[in-house]
Amino acid sequence: xxxxxxxxxxxxxxxxxxxxxxxxxxxxxxxxxxxxxxxxxxxxxxxxxxxxxxxxxxxxxxxxxxxxxxxxxxxxxxxxxxxxxxxxxxxxxxxxxxxxxxxxxxxxxxxxxxxxxxxxxxxxxxxxxxxxxxxxxxxxxxxxxxxxxxxxxxxxxxxxxxxxxxxxxxxxxxxxxxxxxxxxxxxxxxxxxxxxxxxxxxxxxxxxxxxxxxxxxxxxxxxxxxxxxxxxxxxxxxxxxxxxxxxxxxxxxxxxxxxxxxxxxxxxxxxxxxxxxxxxxxxxxxxxxxxxxxxxxxxxxxxxxxxxxxxxxxxxxxxxxxxxxxxxxxxxxxxxxxxxxxxxxxxxxxxxxxxxxxxxxxxxxxxxxxxxxxxxxxxxxxxxxxxxxxxxxxxxxxxxxxxxxxxxxxxxxxxxxxxxxxxxxxxxxxxxxxxxxxxxxxxxxxxxxxxxxxxxxxxxxxxxxxxxxxxxxxxxxxxxxxxxxxxxxxxxxxxx
Numbered sequence: 255x256x257x258x259x260x261x262x263x264x265x266x267x268x269x270x271x272x273x274x275x276x277x278x279x280x281x282x283x284x285x286x287x288x289x290x291x292x293x294x295x296x297x298x299x300x301x302x303x304x305x306x307x308x309x310x311x312x313x314x315x316x317x318x319x320x321x322x323x324x325x326x327x328x329x330x331x332x333x334x335x336x337x338x339x340x341x342x343x344x345x346x347x348x349x350x351x352x353x354x355x356x357x358x359x360x361x362x363x364x365x366x367x368x369x370x371x372x373x374x375x376x377x378x379x380x381x382x383x384x385x386x387x388x389x390x391x392x393x394x395x396x397x398x399x400x401x402x403x404x405x406x407x408x409x410x411x412x413x414x415x416x417x418x419x420x421x422x423x424x425x426x427x428x429x430x431x432x433x434x435x436x437x438x439x440x441x442x443x444x445x446x447x448x449x450x451x452x453x454x455x456x457x458x459x460x461x462x463x464x465x466x467x468x469x470x471x472x473x474x475x476x477x478x479x480x481x482x483x484x485x486x487x488x489x490x491x492x493x494x495x496x497x498x499x500x501x502x503x504x505x506x507x508x509x510x511x512x513x514x515x516x517x518x519x520x521x522x523x524x525x526x527x528x529x530x531x532x533x534x535x536x537x538x539x540x541x542x543x544x545x546x547x548x549x550x551x552x553x554x555x556x557x558x559x560x561x562x563x564x565x566x567x568x569x570x571x572x573x574x575x576x577x578x579x580x581x582x583x584x585x586x587x588x589x590x591x592x593x594x595x596x597x598x599x600x601x602x603x604x605x606x607x608x609x610x611x612x613x614x615x616x617x618x619x620x621x622x623x624x625x626x627x628x629x630x631x632x633x634x635x636x637x638x639x640x641x642x643x644x645x646x647x648x649x650x651x652x653x654x655x656x657x658x659x660x661x662x663x664x665x666x667x668x669x670x671x672x673x674x675x676x677x678x679x680x681x682x683x684x685x686x687x688x689x690x691x692x693x694x695x696x697x698x699x700x701x702x703x704x705x706x707x708x709x710x711x712x713x714x715x716x717x718x719x720x721x722x723x724x725x726x727x728x729x730x731x732x733x734x735x736x737x738x739x740x741x742x743x744x745x746x747x748x749x750x
Contacts, residue, residue, distance in 0.1 A: 257402045257426065263289055263325050264398060266466045274471040277490060278318035285469070288325065293396075295326035298386040300394035302379060304357055306331030309408070311350050311358035313337045313368050314383060316453050316476045321462060323359065323383055324453065328406065331397035335408045335420070336454040340654075341714045343370035345418075349410050351375050353420055353610055359383055402426030408610050409456060411550045411655065420610030421550045423456070430603035431460055431553035432467040434575035438558050439494065439520060439544065441468055448486060448495040450475040451653070457496055457524060460554040480508035491517050498525035498653030499532065499685055502543070506535045513539055520544050524555070525653040525685070533564050547571035547641060551606045551625055552578075557639050570638040571631075578602040581624070582633055595632045595642055599624045647738045649678035649686050656688055656717050658738060664712045665690060668705065670698035675728045676719065677741040690719035691728060691741045 259265075263285075266275075271286035283291065304310065310327060312334045314320035327334050335353045337346055350358060350371060358380040360368035365382065372380050381389075406428055408420040447464065449472050451457040465472045473490050475482065478501050486492055497505070502521055520542040528545055536543045543564055546555040557580065559572030574580040579601040582590035590596040601624045608616030619626050631641040649656040658676035665674035673693035678686035692705065702722035709718045729740035 258399050259402060259425070259429065261329065261396070261398050261400055262425075262429075262463070262466045263292060263328060264396070266469055270469045273469055275465060276318065276321055276472050276474060278316075278321070278474045278476075281318055283318070285466070288322065291322045292325040292329055294391075295322055295386055296329040296394060296396075297391040298389040299326060299330060299332070299359075301390040301392040302357065302381060304330060304332050305394070306397060308332040308357060309335055309353050309355045311335045311337055311346075311353070311355040311360075311372075311378075312454065313339055313346070313358065313360035313364050313371075314454070315339055315361060315363070316449070316458065316474055317361070318474065319383055320361065320453060321474060323386075324459070324462060325466070329396055330394060331404070333405050333408060336410075336459065338410070338452075338454050338714070339364055339367070340716060342712060343367055344712055345714065346371035347374060349418060349420070350378065352410075352418070353408060357381070400425045402429065403607070407459060409454075409459075409550045419612055419615060421606050422608055422610055423550075423553050423606060427553040427604050427606060428460070428463040429467060430577050431555070432464045434577045434602075434604060435460075435464065435555060436468065437576040438555075438560075439522070441470075442493070442519075443469075444491070444517070445493045445519070446471040446473060446491055448473045448475065448483065448490075448492045450478040450483065450501070451496050451498075456548075456550050456554050457653075461496060478504075480504040484508055484514075487518055488515055491515075493517055493519040494522060496522045496524070499523065499528055500652050500683060502528070502536070503532055506532065506539070509539065514541060520561070522546060522555070524548065525650050528564070530565075530568060533568070537565070545570075545572060547639065549627065551619075551627075552600055552602075553604045553606070556580075556600050556602070556604065559638070563638070567638050570634075570640050572639065573637050574600070574639075575602075577604060580633070580639060582631065583626075590632065592635045593632055595630055598627045598629045598631045598639070598641065600627060601625065647677065649676075649688050651678070651681070651686050651688070651716055652684040654716050658688070661688055661690065661709070661713065661717055661719060664709055665692060665705065667712075668700070668708050670694055670700045671705075673728050675736050675738055675741050677738045679721065679742060681720070687720040688717065689721040689723065689741075691723050691725050691744055693725055693728060 267285045267289035275285040275288040362382045362384050402425050405422050406425045407423045410418045449461040523545045542561040545559040547557040548555040556578045557571045581599050582596040584596045605625045647658050661676045662674045672695040675691045679689045681687040725744045729737040
């Protein structure tokens, strides 16, 4: 029998109607006002023909209107296909087509991108978010009870093959993610969470879900700004903030010799282990940092390192959250002993049921409820996880996941390119940036700038290789598999 719960937003508006729900710039809504605004937008969406189960592409940036719209989709029971607004039209078009999206709702600032993305997709209705205020309203059956197994959101993530897959995230996944986070970080009626991470990412969307599940005020920023962050932490009594290494570093630099107010509780840090100097700077300023390991497939954090262990267990991702189980598995299926490296497997009610329209890949990735993350790591004798290789060759640049195979595929589509390999190289601002190593065909000639321009036409800006090196051959093993970890060794040997 399926588990059900009252609609999250409707229930929250009944429980704490007058409590502050969300602030954006100079606007603030209570939970009652948020519910009423979302109901109004849901009626407008129903007027467009949207209903329960409608797969709806969402191309928005962080704003009060976009948050209200996302809650409205939940009231309708429509499924949000969250689109990264930094992607190219070609990348977005692929995702919309793969999802078989019936609608694309976009903010007017993305009108050109939305139009190009949907141009070759039949039977999709595109509509600007701002235009909803003048749209016709229709009655709709409010989804008063949520089946926790029903899909709330779909978020695309590129696998190591470079082919994007739509990760299914159920209402139950989101609820248990929020529950696991609360059991880890604690929960206070005074909590206010600053969200400067994109709502189209699980890091941002999970904060919207925590707000209505906890009854917690969130301060939403359109994008990250270190100065505005510090101003709002002080003025709006922010207690928690989600960050990646680059944003936390900028906050520390902006803070200088000052201290955060005593009301601030912690930074939730994702995007890989923090460097020692950053952790020491936070310690010296009495800023607790909870380092986390999670992914789109686990609806945000699954493993967290508490501040008291951040230096003693430097490099560790921590221990699994209360609802989550973790094990390390050898290729033969045997479970690894403490200290032995193997694939990281996760299990829990926050783990995705699978990938949209990808039954075979779902069956390969989720076995007996265990998610095969593709990451390699080990657990020490005290139960702390150490991640050795994130999704094989994943590049994490400013919190964005970049998969080398996706870039390599674009490079190989150029007529002059024979072989291509991509890896991450260190960058002081973003942590890592992609670098490409290319073998040209025969007498073909093209400059690194020409190849970068070619990539810019097909990839999001942050995926375009920062550097392109020409090589005579690429390092491979006995099975002819590309050894990406050895690519940086070619930098000094690259032919002119």
